[in-house]
């Protein structure tokens with residue numbers, strides 16, 4: 001089968017690496033891809049926003065499955081266009097992708113279905129938003145409703161900060177995404193992520209992970225897209241995972257189907273583990289980046305039949321997803337300046353040496369200039385390793401990091417600290 005993969009980050013390199021190992025694959029195409037993806041796929045010049053061009057490419061190249069990596073094309077309805085043209089696609093339709101594309105949509109759905117999440121008010125009116133603040137204790141969470149590249153969330157420690165965030169959103173600070181806001185109760189606890197594959201009916205666990213959103217060691221500094229991750233997240237015990245499935249994920253999938261917008265693809269639940277049990281923070285309609293990298297390292301089966309069964313509504317035929325019991329950990333090497341303006345063009349060397357340690361280096365923001373691999377984005381490389389414990393996976397990943405020459409790059413040195421601390425305490 002020929003497959004088309006859309007996207008250009010570390011998530012997509014991990015998907016390409018795994019797809020390329022499939023017995024079912026004839027040829028992999030990727031758009032726009034990156035130099036790491038190019039090791040497994042023919043890169044093609046296709047704009048995911050041009051639905052006609054993508055469907056025409058699929059017809060011309062006998063594409064049997066399209067895998068959509070990032071959220072923007074999903075929210076934009078690319079999966080609808082492909083499905084209408086008869087092309088199997090891994091990723092939800094536009095209406096279903098509202099689970100990521102509209103925080104207010106998800107909160108309303110949770111409220112109707114009794115899914116545990118933070119109390120909230122949703123409004124498109126500035127005065128109502130300001131008045132609603134009276135009903136919330138501090139800190140209070142202010143969110144732009146739409147996609148804002150992970151930047152549309154403010155945890156306001158004071159009333160003036162909350163008012164400022166509301167003013168910023170209603171004066172176009174996040175463009176259209178902030179035309180509506182969600183004001184939420186602050187939840188305290190440890191965060192964990194849970195992934196499920198669903199075809200709209202059957203739901204299969206795809207494991208757990210923990211991300212590190214802040215740029216600096218000790219979880220300091222501004223938020224990023226994620227500076228590293230590990231999987232599984234043992235803090236989400238089997239009992240808690242069952243609760244997440246029963247109380248959050250399955251009711252969501254059922255509610256979406258009941259509303260005539262069945263969800264098909266991977267559902268990524270961001271969770272807060274509160275003293276009252278797991279509560280939903282938000283959904284994403286795609287794999288996490290860099291969480292996908294650690295999940296793909298642990299996946300012990302062919303990815304193609306799994307994604308195709310999801311796309312074709314045949315997940316009920318598939319047994320549980322086989323993930324290794326070992327731990328995988330990934331360290332993001334970013335370009336200096338990230339998450340502000342990253343320094344572009346810095347030379348990168350030593351990847352082959354680093355992989356001799358058994359690590360896998362996924363490319364995120366890289367490019368090749370005059371035969372030299374260089375940085376070409378904020379998050380540049382994902383140095384990923386397996387171990388019997390998170391402590392061992394961490395040691396293996398940092399061993400590989402230290403073999404890489406990337407003078408204009410940096411990384412956190414404490415990825416996995418939560419679990420390493422628990423493992424050390426025994």
Ligand code: AMP
Pocket residue numbers: 118141150153155184185186187188191213270281282
């Ligand atoms: P989101 O984009 O909705 O995942 O929010 C980004 C981050 O903000 C989350 O990963 C949490 O760390 C934090 N956050 C969002 N909503 C809440 C909440 N209601 N209570 C506490 N923290 C939150």
Ligand code: GLY
Pocket residue numbers: 211225226284287288289290291
């Ligand atoms: N790493 C967080 C995300 O992919 O949204």
